[in-house]
Amino acid sequence: MNSEKNLPYLLLLPTLTLLAIVTIFPIIYSLVVSFSGYDTFGNSIGFTGIDNYSNVLTNGDFWNAIYVTLLFTMLSVSIEITLGFTLANMVSKDGKAMQYLRWLLIIPMMLSPLVVAVVFRLMLNTDMGIINYLLQSIGLPKINFLGEASLAFASLVFVDIWQWMPMCFLIILAGLQALPRDPFEAAAIDGATKFQIIRFITIPMLKPIIIVALVIRTMDALRTFDQVFVLTQGGPGTSTETISYLMYRSAMKFTDFGFASAGLFIVLIITIVISTLLIRMMNTSQAKG
Numbered sequence: 001m002n003s004e005k006n007l008p009y010l011l012l013l014p015t016l017t018l019l020a021i022v023t024i025f026p027i028i029y030s031l032v033v034s035f036s037g038y039d040t041f042g043n044s045i046g047f048t049g050i051d052n053y054s055n056v057l058t059n060g061d062f063w064n065a066i067y068v069t070l071l072f073t074m075l076s077v078s079i080e081i082t083l084g085f086t087l088a089n090m091v092s093k094d095g096k097a098m099q100y101l102r103w104l105l106i107i108p109m110m111l112s113p114l115v116v117a118v119v120f121r122l123m124l125n126t127d128m129g130i131i132n133y134l135l136q137s138i139g140l141p142k143i144n145f146l147g148e149a150s151l152a153f154a155s156l157v158f159v160d161i162w163q164w165m166p167m168c169f170l171i172i173l174a175g176l177q178a179l180p181r182d183p184f185e186a187a188a189i190d191g192a193t194k195f196q197i198i199r200f201i202t203i204p205m206l207k208p209i210i211i212v213a214l215v216i217r218t219m220d221a222l223r224t225f226d227q228v229f230v231l232t233q234g235g236p237g238t239s240t241e242t243i244s245y246l247m248y249r250s251a252m253k254f255t256d257f258g259f260a261s262a263g264l265f266i267v268l269i270i271t272i273v274i275s276t277l278l279i280r281m282m283n284t285s286q287a288k289g
Helices: 002-034 051-057 060-090 096-105 113-123 130-137 149-178 182-189 194-221 226-232 243-253 257-288
Strands: 036-038 044-047
Touching: 002 036, 002 257, 036 051, 036 257, 051 257, 060 149, 060 194, 060 243, 060 257, 096 149, 113 130, 113 149, 113 226, 149 194, 149 226, 182 194, 194 257, 226 243, 243 257
Parallel strands: none
Antiparallel strands: 036 044
């Protein structure tokens, strides 16, 4: 009898062990590293207390990276949610054409972020990119998309939107198709316009689903690295240097592993706080509903 009770735990043991190896151990190790100092050759010089954390919090590059990351997250996620909601409403109707369009819209999110970044780097190239070729073919001058601060940042936002808007679209579409049809039919009979139906029925009923998409995309955007690494490497200057890329640069280029680990734990705390606030918004909206 006891063996039958213990069987589920025994079956879960290999998975739990693997999770412990690939997640729990690295987190604990990183925490230890964040309280350690390293020389220019990457050799540990022992325990340094909270020096790494104080160095991070007084570092100008860190706060610049926080600003860039938050601005990037707010712009990309807000546009992705808006476009995802709009497209979900457009293709929520039944029909083969709409079904094919849905499949087409979710293709970008199936691609590797690294591959997407490489393709866009080629497309945005000043001298050989297809976008500048098309601009020149209609008589417009070439644009240095990745060499000017504002354009490089806008390019990162655009690439992120292109790849991850489909995720928001898919989540919102699933929520939209699960909504009861009675309120919409009653509103249509009463003469409500499409805009009124969306504003007063669709959005309030979809609010928990929208917040779910918002939480998932916010947590993902806060740790953006691939696009920055391939497209701009944080430049020009530090105009596109996100927190993930700054910590990569600190660890891999300057062997300051303690600084990088401390910075990432601070960002982890910020991410947890933001996610908790968003989840509370979701729970509040569900309680009111």
